[in-house]
Each structure stands twice: as structure tokens, then as C-alpha cells.
Amino acid sequence: MGNHRAERAPQRRTSATAAPVSGKRRASTPPRRSLVRLPSLPLVAGVAVLAVSAGAAVTGSGSGVTALTSTGSAVGATQAIGSVAGQAISRRGVVVSRDHTRDSGNEETDPELVALAEKQMAERAAKLEEMRNAAEKQAAKIKENKWVLPLASYGITATFGQYGLWASYHTGLDFNANSGDPILAVANGTVTQTGYDGAYGNKTVVTLDDGTEIWYCHQTAIYVSVGDRVNGGENIGTVGATGNVTGSHLHLEVRPGGGGPVDPFQAFVEHGIVP
Numbered sequence: 320m321g322n323h324r325a326e327r328a329p330q331r332r333t334s335a336t337a338a339p340v341s342g343k344r345r346a347s348t349p350p351r352r353s354l355v356r357l358p359s360l361p362l363v364a365g366v367a368v369l370a371v372s373a374g375a376a377v378t379g380s381g382s383g384v385t386a387l388t389s390t391g392s393a394v395g396a397t398q399a400i401g402s403v404a405g406q407a408i409s410r411r412g413v414v415v416s417r418d419h420t421r422d423s424g425n426e427e428t429d430p431e432l433v434a435l436a437e438k439q440m441a442e443r444a445a446k447l448e449e450m451r452n453a454a455e456k457q458a459a460k461i462k463e464n465k466w467v468l469p470l471a472s473y474g475i476t477a478t479f480g481q482y483g484l485w486a487s488y489h490t491g492l493d494f495n496a497n498s499g500d501p502i503l504a505v506a507n508g509t510v511t512q513t514g515y516d517g518a519y520g521n522k523t524v525v526t527l528d529d530g531t532e533i534w535y536c537h538q539t540a541i542y543v544s545v546g547d548r549v550n551g552g553e554n555i556g557t558v559g560a561t562g563n564v565t566g567s568h569l570h571l572e573v574r575p576g577g578g579g580p581v582d583p584f585q586a587f588v589e590h591g592i593v594p
Contacts, residue, residue: 520562
């Protein structure tokens, strides 16, 4: 019985600490793997950059940081990441800002650029002023050359191209009116002829600025002389019944460039007036 106890005791020691076997190499026990694997350097650098960008958000997340640092073995991993990230940032150097608030340097204060911009603005303003003046002159010219009706009260008794009492066909537009009614110049021009002219009776010819002649015929009185400058709406004489007529009226002709007559009605319409 005593011998059995002596034999079992060494067996318990053998199971606790394996005795080396003579001539054989003891197998090495594989190292225990850590539960937390440290990330590679590129990944650490990326995490560091994100940490820098996050800034105040990470600092202000109180409870989240506490929970992370209180997780046993994760403390060491966090410290390791922080150390490696710090080294990566120190090697990376100064981070250059690329946002819209960066200083543009001398681009905004370069005297040559400022002078060029001011010159371009001045040229643009001068061009606009030139265009404005041209538009105003054109508007004034249109206003000056706007046609008006030759009589305040009238009735159309004969139109252009009619046949009847005339030698061939009617060469103008007849405005029926009373003798003595004022005759108005239809547009701006210069008086180029006045006096008695056979079948036309007392006649005044006004040549407009574009060369068109306006004939006012059968007048009782003529108030203008050759060379006078008249404006549209100005009284140049009175209605009469001189020449070849059957009653008092104004016979008006329109002759572009001093040539043959054209339809006065159409000429008035083209200038914005319907007789």
C-alpha cells in the first residue's frame, strides 16, 4: 500500500510539469493570440487624419470616450493607435487648407490687376453711354420726323389713281374742308417752292429731310417762303379753291426724291397714321 502511494505521487507531478525527456526537444507552446489586432500603418494614418478632421466632435463625445477607454484590453490598442497616429501626423507635415477661406495672396491686391479691372469698367461705361446717346438721338429723330395729319377736320373725297375729272388719273389724296381752314405741314422739312401752278392753283412744296416732296395744292393763302424751315404740325397756309377744282379742298401729293407721285394714303399708313 505504501508502495502504491509512492508511485502515484510522481505521476501527479508529471501531469503538472512535464519532465524533460532525455534526448528529445520539448515542443514549444504556441503563444496566445491577442484579442485586439493593431491596424496597419496606412490604416492608422487614415484613422489619425479622420481624428484630426473630427476634432471637437471626438473631444465633446464624453460618454463615448469613457466607454471606449474602459474596455479592458482595448485601452492598450487605443494608446497604440494614438502613438502611431501621432508619428504619422508628424511625418505628414503641415496640413494646407483647401477651403474657400484660404488667402488668395496677391491676386486681389495686385496693382496691375486692379488697374486693368478699372480700365475695363471705364471702357464698358463709356460704351454704354455711347449706345444710350445714339438711342436717344434716334428716338428724337423719329419723333421729329413723325407725320401728322394736314387738317384737323376733313373728309376724303378722292383717292390716288382714280379716273374722272383729271387728265389721266388722280395723283394725290383730296381732303375736303372749308376755305380758310389751316393747313399743317405733315413732317419736318424745308420749303422749296411756293406760288401759283396752273391746275394746282396756289401750291406749296415742302421737301422733307429724306428728300420726299409734299405738295399742298389749291390754297387760298400761303404763309411760308422758299428756304423756310418748317416742323410737322406748323401752319403753312389755308384751304382754298384755286386752280382746277369744283370746291374747296386740299389736294396733297407725296413724291419720294422729287420724282413721280405715290399713294399718299399708303405713305401716311407707313408713318403710323391712317387718314
